[in-house]
Amino acid sequence: QLQLVESGGGLVQPGGSLRLSCVASGSRFDYYAFGWFRQAPGKEREGVGCISSIGTFTKYADFVKGRFTISKNNAENTVYLQMNDLKPEDTAVYYCARGPCNYQWAPIEIEYHNWGQGTQVTVSS
Secondary structure, X not given: XXXXXXXXXXXXXXXXXXXXXXXXXXXXXHXXXXXXXXXXXXXXXXXXXXXXXOOOOEEEOHHHOOOEEEEEEOOOOEEEEEEOOOOHHHOEEEEEEEOOOOOOOOOOHHHOEOOOOOEEEEEOO
């Protein structure tokens, strides 16, 4: 059974950067694609982006394009979310989960599994 643990969240000023990690335990990490999601207070959870199993393909939501980058290190069983130029509206709990990533990517939660507990990101001056 794959288990995911997110870390790296915190408080950052607008324009700052953070790198979130999603560490997996269990087998076949290199076999799976992953997605990052976030949930802001009072809002529904939304997809941020995804990465393919071998890490060569990524897809992003329009609101993070050019600012966020997802990478995957199969040797370390870790998926990263590098966030640059953070804005107050990026404040949310960020989650990773196992699920599909392709050209038709639509972040449908029911297609994702093994959700982590999330890590809080707060962007504020």
